[in-house]
Structure formats: C-alpha cells, structure tokens
Amino acid sequence: MVTGVLGVLAFSAAYLARMSRPVFIKALVGALACLSAFTAPLQAQTNISAVGHLSYQQLRGSAIANLWGYVDELGNEYALVGVNGTEEQPGGLSVVDLSDPANPQEIFFLPGPASIWREVKVWNDHVYVTTEAEHGGLTIVDLSPLPQSTVLPSTVWIDDGWDSSHSLFIDEAGRLYIYGANEGNGGVIMYDLVPDPMAPVRVGVFDPWYAHDGFARGDTMYVAHIINGFFTIVDVSDPAAPVLLGQQTTPSNFTHNVWLDDAGTHLYTTDERNNSYVAAYDVSDPSDIQFLDKLRSDGGSGAVPHNTYWLPGDFLVQSYYTYGVSIYDCTRPDNLVEVGSFDTSPLSGGGYFGAWGVYPFLPSGRLLVSDIEQGLFILEPTYVRGCHLQGTITNGATGIPVAQASVRILTTDAEETTGISGAYGVGTLLPGTYTVSVTAPGYYPATVEGVVLQTGELTLLDVVLDPLPTYPVSGVVRSATTGAPVPGAQVWFVNDQFTFNTLTDVDGNFVFPAVYDGVYTADIGAWGWHGACPPDLVVNGAAVADLTVELEPGYADDFALDLGWQVSATAPRGVWERGRPAGTIYQGEIANPGEDVSGDCRDKAYVTGNSGGSPNSADVDEGGTLLTSPAFDATGMADPHVRFFYWFYNAGGVTPPDDALRIWLTDGADTVLVQEVLAAQSASIWRFSQIRIADHVQPTATMRLLVYTEDHEPMGHLVEAGLDQFAVVPNASTGVADEPRAEPLLIWPVPASTSVSVRLPGGMEADVLITDALGRTLSTGTRTQGGVAELHFDLANGTYLVHVVTDVGTRFSSRFQVMR
Structure with missing residues (x-):
C-alpha cells in the first residue's frame, strides 16, 4: 500500500503548486490516511538516540512542515513547528514545551490557513513564519511572555507587494530576508526588524532570479536559486543596491538551501532531487568559488536531502526526507564523512516524504526533527570524528594524474571519483584495517590491502595505475x-x-x-x-x-549524433536537449514517452527538459525554448518536403491548458508558421508530420526548421515536447499527418544471434526482408505464414531493420539488434 501511495503522490513542491487548494489538500489527506497505520519506528540509528516524540496526526490530524527552536530567559527549550492543516482543520504555528523532552507538550497554537509550506525563524524573542497559502502573509508571534505566560501577542503582517512567500532568514543584525514571495520574480526582499519587530520595514530587493532559501551574515547574502540550479553571493552592505559577487552551480542543479560556517570561508548546499548531494565549497573569494566535495546518505536509494546546517566543531546536520537525519564530519571540507544518522520515517527511497526539517542549535545539543507524516522527534546526538583517507592517483607510465578513477574502501559505502588533479578524499565512520580498490578507464585495476584508518586522523595513500595497451x-x-x-x-x-x-x-x-x-x-x-x-x-x-x-546523400537526422542543431531559450528549465527519452507519468497517464521513434540507428531524440522523475521537475517554465536545424538546401530536389515525428504534452495547472507547440520554416529571409499543435491535441505519443515546402515558402539553399514551445508562468501548466527522425525528401504526399505512429510488428528474441521471428497483427500475410541502417538489403524472399515469419541470418553485431510489405500494400518497419 505504501508503494502505491509513493507512486501516485511522490509530489514535489512545484507539483503541488500546480494544484488548486482543494485538490492538494485532498491528495495530502489521502496520502496520510494510507500512512496512518504506521507509528514512528526506530528503524536505523547511528550515534543518535531517541528522546521524545509528538504525533501531530494524533494531536491535530495533520502533517507538518519545517520547524525551529527557541530558548526562553530561564533556559527552557521549545520547538516551534509549522503545522500544515487540512480542508477541515487549520494550519498554523505550534509551540511545544521541551522541559521534559521525553514528554513534549504543545502549550500554544496559532491557527492559520492550510498549506504544506511553513518556514520558521526566530529573532529577538519573536518567531516569524512564512507560508505559500493565499493571503498567508508573514505571521509574527512575540515569545517574550514565556515561560510565565502562554498568552503570546501575534499578528499577520502583509506587505503591499505580496501576500505569500516560501521561506525566510534573519541575520544577527535583525535584517529579515524573504524568499519566493509572489512579487516580481520571487527573489529576495529585505526588511529591517530593529525599529519594531512586529512591523518590518522594507529596505531592499534582489530579484533577478527566483530565490528558494538563503543565508546572510554581515554585509553578504548567500541565495539558493532552485529553479536555476545555482547559488549566488551578493553584497548587501547597501540593501537598496545589491551587488552580485559570485555564482556557482550545484551538483544536481536544483539548489535548495545554503549554510555558511563561522569562519565565512566554506558554504554547504543541498539539491532537492532524488539521489542528490550535500556539497561543500570554498567561498573565501566570491569571484572564484571552488567546489570541494559532495556526499550523499543512503546512496543509490533515491533519498532526497532537504536542509543542511553547519555546527561549531565542524559538523553538518541535515534533514534527509525518507532517510531521516544525518550528521557529517566536515573537519576537512574536501572530504566529508557521514558519522551519524537516525531514520524517522517508515518509508524509503525517493520522494518528498519523511524528515522535512531539523533544528540542531539548542543549548542542550538535542536535535529537533519535523517528519512530515510522523511528527516531531527529539533526538540526542553523539558527535564523533570520521576516519579520513586521501591521496592522488597517477599514471604509472607517465606520472600524470589520472582523472575518473574510482576509489573505494571495500566493505563500506565510501567511494570517490577523481577529477583532473587525480586527487581523492574518502572516509568512513569505524576505524580499522581496510582494503582499498582503485579502478579507472584505460588502466588495470589496483587493490591495496592493510590500509589502517583511525578516528579523527588522516591516512595518506597514493596509488599508481598501469595503463592498458592500445x-x-x-x-x-x-x-x-x-x-x-x-x-x-x-x-x-x-x-x-x-x-x-x-x-x-x-x-x-x-x-x-x-x-x-x-x-x-x-x-x-x-x-x-x-x-x-x-x-x-x-x-x-x-x-x-x-x-x-x-x-547515402540527403538531409536526414535521427539524432544519434549531434549534427549541429541549435538550442536557445528564455526559460530557465525545460530546454531542448538531445538524449535517450526519459519517461514520466502524470496522474496515471504517460507525460513523456520513454522511447524514441523506432527504426533508426539509436534510441535518441530531442526532448524538452529530459530529466525523468516527476513530470514537472524539468518541464518548460517561465519562458520558451527554440530548436533550430542546421541550414539545408532544398533547391536541387523535386517537390521537396520536410518530415519528422513529434509529440506535445500540455496538462495540469489550476486553469485549462492553453499552450502550444509551433513549427516554422525559414528560407533565410522569411519565416512562416507551418504547423501549430494546440493543447487540445496534446498526446504523449509520437506522431508523424510531413510538410510540402512550396506550400509555405519558395525552396532555397538556406532553409531551416524551427520548433518552439513555451510556458510563461512558473507554476503554470506542464509543457513538454519531443522531435525525432527529421528528413528532407522529394515527391512525398502533401499535408500534415497527425496520426500516431503504428508499431504492429512483434520481433523476438531481442537481441538476436542467428534468427528472429516476426509476427503481424490479425494474421496478415506479407513479404519480409532485412536491411542494414543504410538501407542495403541483407535478406529477402521470406513470406509469413499465418502472420508469422522466421528469418535466419549470419550477421555481425549491430542494429538492423525488418521491413514488411503486406499483401494489401501496407508497409511496416522495426529495428532489432544482433549480439553474438
């Protein structure tokens, strides 16, 4: 049952934003109902133990979002929890007394609109809460009456320019940073809290890109731009005139959060994607940011990191959705080592369930974790050092560094791939004597036994690899x-x-x-x-x-190779790219087909935002993307036509889909629209189109095909498209064919060695032949019997085509591979 829930509701923030409020609340309630059979099991733990737990399903019938911590004047600790709410129950802010951490008690609740997003921060005895709920504004609660009174003054403050936002940060001087508000591009809006903590005063804006989260200290701001996949460093000494100092992409190009160490020299980031990483950077020179290392927990499971925080003593603590919470030793930022973890969730793998947030800054040292479904956890961490191994891999013949060498500490999950410097850094939690394996393309593998690793110490190991013959x-x-x-x-x-x-x-x-x-x-x-x-x-x-x-001469491209098509875009994501199509599913139906058109050399096509996973993770948003062919000469051909296969998918959103795929021809001077695929024609299946050039423009020697789609709203519709098997041909039938490509042939076994069987539907009879990819006939004279033919051959390894001509003149073809 849990697997089914994950399959249907593995939603991202962007996905839910496309839903109307009733739809996403119903989806969330449905998911939680399926999960309600689970309690909060202690599934896996290393150097972290359980202290207390509070179920918000039992307390308020709700999931929860992020949280923060607070300490009153007497040293009492509190959890400040963002509650989602449902259609029937309000969301809001929950204040939990941790005087008895094994028995946490809610002592205050401020209701607000239901939303799956609430971010919480504290400054000067005031808690500030953002939400993406419509008209949710900024909730501000005065905590100073605690512990003597739980009557806490509050207000919902709304700026004239926006009424909802994604997240916030407050620096040591009382400057509030609002991220992802529904104003402008959703960048950063800065406020001064010092004059009146209950009434922020706007002092500046940094709005070239959407901002998801950030960190600030002194006169410098660090911003996570999730849609664009990078972080920026900005001088905000004059908040009215911010100055961009530096910019850096992150490993999975979906930068969710950033956090700085106390020295201000190292920044740590997360990417909110399946199987992504926590990454470390040297930011001592913002104009020359250096990537140092990346590490992921539960590697290969699909688990998604969410928020990471640096702690004095050089540790990172991060919430990790289905993996729970993890601790990394970052004593050496170029060699991160996992040294602790606690799994709060009964779920596993990818998806946006489990631990949303962690607060690691309480004086007691305890961790507060908000698990979306399971509730609030109070945990006791033990911070220990890892065992570090570093060195350089070199070529035994030349002495030069070896890039792309994989270094593994066997019997552990520790693995690192070298860059051009040949340097590596890996580590593990437990001390001991290990075997280290090193492999690299073009080299004989090497194994080093008896490598001693000790807690808190660095072991140096350089390895020389002998090159393979060529x-x-x-x-x-x-x-x-x-x-x-x-x-x-x-x-x-x-x-x-x-x-x-x-x-x-x-x-x-x-x-x-x-x-x-x-x-x-x-x-x-x-x-x-x-x-x-x-x-x-x-x-x-x-x-x-x-x-x-x-x-064979002629213009044809099945995109097995990059032959010079040009890609341009105003959209920050969903841009055309050439590759093997990655299928996606939206509400139980195919969104992106998971294969190209059969019958060509390879399995590649052009697809917009071809990342797989959630259909909205890389669809076209906030602009458009244009694919332009190289120039082709149509003058020496009798009645030239262009032909190609395409698909266009347009769905989702809170309004009816209204986007389009548009295809133009240009003769070098004039550009004319030759085909427009509207939302009503949306279908995730390859369709064939052929267009007579002379019906639109005079054939010239400088012609190009242009394919364009767009979606200008960042939280609008799903917009995706594909293109394959382009060709310019003479004397073809005219018009545009808009029928799905038929795939009636069943061929087995695949791959084949010395024979294949071919079956046609309905027992049709036909002549069958085999050609190579150049169209040269390799096998003829075979007839079907009862719609089935068996073809025997002696062919080299490669890709071949089966062609069928039925007795009524219908032609089919499909490819198969020979592997002997």
Missing part, C-alpha cells in the same frame, strides 16, 4: 552512390568505458591512434547525409585498418 583503428567514409570521400564526417566508437570520436579529413579518412580492447558501438554521420550505424567495432589485441563506411 591499438590503432583507421578507415574511410565515402558516398554510397559515387564513392567520393565524405570530409568532415563524425566518427564515434563508444562502449560502457570509453568514447572515441574524430572527424574525417578532406579525403574522408579517419584515424584513432590508441584504442583499447573491446566491443564498440559505431556511429558515423554528417549533415547532408543519412547517418550510418554499421556493425560493432571489435578491437582484440591488434590494429584495425581499412574500415570502409558508406553514407
């Missing part, structure tokens, strides 16, 4: 019709470990002087030619010479 590979690319050389053709040989690529010279020749043993997928192509995917290249202890590849 062999030359050469050949020529020629025209299949004239035999003339094809200069400037791309030649790629790729396998799981290595990628080799070059361009042919003026005589069509190519040479790779050093290729490792192995089997390589081959792709050869050039703009103005039909690409080829010949049989696999096999290098086995000897040179490979005199390879000959023939290309």
Whole structure:
C-alpha cells in the first residue's frame, strides 16, 4: 500500500503548486490516511538516540512542515513547528514545551490557513513564519511572555507587494530576508526588524532570479536559486543596491538551501532531487568559488536531502526526507564523512516524504526533527570524528594524474571519483584495517590491502595505475552512390568505458591512434547525409585498418549524433536537449514517452527538459525554448518536403491548458508558421508530420526548421515536447499527418544471434526482408505464414531493420539488434 501511495503522490513542491487548494489538500489527506497505520519506528540509528516524540496526526490530524527552536530567559527549550492543516482543520504555528523532552507538550497554537509550506525563524524573542497559502502573509508571534505566560501577542503582517512567500532568514543584525514571495520574480526582499519587530520595514530587493532559501551574515547574502540550479553571493552592505559577487552551480542543479560556517570561508548546499548531494565549497573569494566535495546518505536509494546546517566543531546536520537525519564530519571540507544518522520515517527511497526539517542549535545539543507524516522527534546526538583517507592517483607510465578513477574502501559505502588533479578524499565512520580498490578507464585495476584508518586522523595513500595497451583503428567514409570521400564526417566508437570520436579529413579518412580492447558501438554521420550505424567495432589485441563506411546523400537526422542543431531559450528549465527519452507519468497517464521513434540507428531524440522523475521537475517554465536545424538546401530536389515525428504534452495547472507547440520554416529571409499543435491535441505519443515546402515558402539553399514551445508562468501548466527522425525528401504526399505512429510488428528474441521471428497483427500475410541502417538489403524472399515469419541470418553485431510489405500494400518497419 505504501508503494502505491509513493507512486501516485511522490509530489514535489512545484507539483503541488500546480494544484488548486482543494485538490492538494485532498491528495495530502489521502496520502496520510494510507500512512496512518504506521507509528514512528526506530528503524536505523547511528550515534543518535531517541528522546521524545509528538504525533501531530494524533494531536491535530495533520502533517507538518519545517520547524525551529527557541530558548526562553530561564533556559527552557521549545520547538516551534509549522503545522500544515487540512480542508477541515487549520494550519498554523505550534509551540511545544521541551522541559521534559521525553514528554513534549504543545502549550500554544496559532491557527492559520492550510498549506504544506511553513518556514520558521526566530529573532529577538519573536518567531516569524512564512507560508505559500493565499493571503498567508508573514505571521509574527512575540515569545517574550514565556515561560510565565502562554498568552503570546501575534499578528499577520502583509506587505503591499505580496501576500505569500516560501521561506525566510534573519541575520544577527535583525535584517529579515524573504524568499519566493509572489512579487516580481520571487527573489529576495529585505526588511529591517530593529525599529519594531512586529512591523518590518522594507529596505531592499534582489530579484533577478527566483530565490528558494538563503543565508546572510554581515554585509553578504548567500541565495539558493532552485529553479536555476545555482547559488549566488551578493553584497548587501547597501540593501537598496545589491551587488552580485559570485555564482556557482550545484551538483544536481536544483539548489535548495545554503549554510555558511563561522569562519565565512566554506558554504554547504543541498539539491532537492532524488539521489542528490550535500556539497561543500570554498567561498573565501566570491569571484572564484571552488567546489570541494559532495556526499550523499543512503546512496543509490533515491533519498532526497532537504536542509543542511553547519555546527561549531565542524559538523553538518541535515534533514534527509525518507532517510531521516544525518550528521557529517566536515573537519576537512574536501572530504566529508557521514558519522551519524537516525531514520524517522517508515518509508524509503525517493520522494518528498519523511524528515522535512531539523533544528540542531539548542543549548542542550538535542536535535529537533519535523517528519512530515510522523511528527516531531527529539533526538540526542553523539558527535564523533570520521576516519579520513586521501591521496592522488597517477599514471604509472607517465606520472600524470589520472582523472575518473574510482576509489573505494571495500566493505563500506565510501567511494570517490577523481577529477583532473587525480586527487581523492574518502572516509568512513569505524576505524580499522581496510582494503582499498582503485579502478579507472584505460588502466588495470589496483587493490591495496592493510590500509589502517583511525578516528579523527588522516591516512595518506597514493596509488599508481598501469595503463592498458592500445591499438590503432583507421578507415574511410565515402558516398554510397559515387564513392567520393565524405570530409568532415563524425566518427564515434563508444562502449560502457570509453568514447572515441574524430572527424574525417578532406579525403574522408579517419584515424584513432590508441584504442583499447573491446566491443564498440559505431556511429558515423554528417549533415547532408543519412547517418550510418554499421556493425560493432571489435578491437582484440591488434590494429584495425581499412574500415570502409558508406553514407547515402540527403538531409536526414535521427539524432544519434549531434549534427549541429541549435538550442536557445528564455526559460530557465525545460530546454531542448538531445538524449535517450526519459519517461514520466502524470496522474496515471504517460507525460513523456520513454522511447524514441523506432527504426533508426539509436534510441535518441530531442526532448524538452529530459530529466525523468516527476513530470514537472524539468518541464518548460517561465519562458520558451527554440530548436533550430542546421541550414539545408532544398533547391536541387523535386517537390521537396520536410518530415519528422513529434509529440506535445500540455496538462495540469489550476486553469485549462492553453499552450502550444509551433513549427516554422525559414528560407533565410522569411519565416512562416507551418504547423501549430494546440493543447487540445496534446498526446504523449509520437506522431508523424510531413510538410510540402512550396506550400509555405519558395525552396532555397538556406532553409531551416524551427520548433518552439513555451510556458510563461512558473507554476503554470506542464509543457513538454519531443522531435525525432527529421528528413528532407522529394515527391512525398502533401499535408500534415497527425496520426500516431503504428508499431504492429512483434520481433523476438531481442537481441538476436542467428534468427528472429516476426509476427503481424490479425494474421496478415506479407513479404519480409532485412536491411542494414543504410538501407542495403541483407535478406529477402521470406513470406509469413499465418502472420508469422522466421528469418535466419549470419550477421555481425549491430542494429538492423525488418521491413514488411503486406499483401494489401501496407508497409511496416522495426529495428532489432544482433549480439553474438
């Protein structure tokens, strides 16, 4: 049952923002109802123990959001918890007395509108709460009457320019920073709290990008721009005129939060994506920010980090959704080591459930954790040092550093990949004697036994790798019709470990002087030619010479290679990209198809924001994205047409979808719209289109195809599109075909070795043949019997096509692979 809930409701903040309030409340209540059978089990813990727990499902029938802590004048500790609410119950702020941490008691509740977002901060005995609820404003509560009285003065303060926001920060001087308000781009709005903590005074704005969260100290602000995937460092000594000092992308390009150490030299970040990281940076020079290290907990499970905080003593504490809370030793910011964890959630893997927030700054040292479904946890951490291992990996023949070397401490999860410097840093919690494994593409693996690691100490280990032998590979690319050389053709040989690529010279020749043993997928192509995917290249202890590849002339692109299509965008995300389509699901239906059009060399296409996961994680938002073909000459062709496959998906939002996919042709001077796919035609299935050029513009030698889609609202609709199998062809039928591509052939086994069986639907009878990717016939004369044919062959490894012509003239084709 839990798996089903996760599959349907693994929603992100952006996803819920697309829902109307009743819809998201019902979804949330439904999820919580399914989870209500779970209590708060102590699933896994290392150096953190349970002290107390408060269930908000029992207390208020609600999930919770973020939290903060507070200490009164007598030293009593409190948890300040953001409560979501439901359609029937209000959300709000809950103040919990922790005098008996094993038995926490709510002593004050201030109701407010229901919302899944509440962020909490404290300054000068006042608590400030943001929410994205409509007209939620900024809640301010005076905590100074505690502990003598629980009658706490409060107000809901609303700025003239906005009435909802995502998060906040307050620096040591009483400057309030509001992030993600519904004003402008949702950047940073700054206020002075000193004159009156209950009535902020606006003093400045920094609004070039949407801001999700941030940190500030003195005259410097650090801002997480989640949509753009980077953080900025800004001089706010004059808040009315902020100055950008530096900018840095984060490992998963979805920067959620930032936190600075006391020295002001190191910044730590999280990316709110599945399987993402906590990252460390040297920010001592904002104009030259240096990435140092990244670490993730429960690696490979999909768990999502949310908020990280630096503690004196050089520890990081972070809330980690389904993983709970974790502690990292950051004594060496270039070598983070996990030294503690506590799992608050019965769930696991990706998705936005579990531990939302953690507060690690109480004088008692206890941790406060807000688990969305399970409630408030009071935990007792034990801070210990990790065992650190560092060194450099070098080439045994040349002495130069080895990049992309994987260093692993066996029997642990510790693993690091070297950069161009060859340096690595890994670590583990438990001291002992370990075996270290080092592997790198192009080198023999190395294993070092008896490596002693000790708590709080650094062990140095440099490793030398011996390179593998290499062999030359050469050949020529020629025209299949004239035999003339094809200069400037791309030649790629790729396998799981290595990628080799070059361009042919003026005589069509190519040479790779050093290729490792192995089997390589081959792709050869050039703009103005039909690409080829010949049989696999096999290098086995000897040179490979005199390879000959023939290309058919003509403009065709199945996007197996990058032949020069240009991508531009005003949107910060959802931009066109070439790759293997990553399927997504929205409300039980396909949003992004998970495959390209069959029948071409490889499995790539152009897709907008091709990240997979949640359908809204990389759809087109806040602008548009344009895909432009290289120029093609349509003058020497009889009645030229352009043909291609496409899909367009438009759904979601609080208003009916109203976006479009637009396709233009330009002759180099004029640009005309030749096809418009409206929201009513939205469908996540490849559709075929062919367009007669002369119906729109005069064919010229400088023609291009342009494909554009947009969504200008950051929390608007889902907008996604795809393009595949572009070609310019003569004498084709006219008009636009808008029917789904038929895929009636069933071929098995795949991959094949010496034979395949082919089945047509309905017992249709047909002639069946096999061609290679260049269209050359390799097997003919086979007829189906009862709609089934068995084809026997002796073919080299590679991709081939089965073509079928039925007795009524219908033609089908599909690809298959041979692997022997």
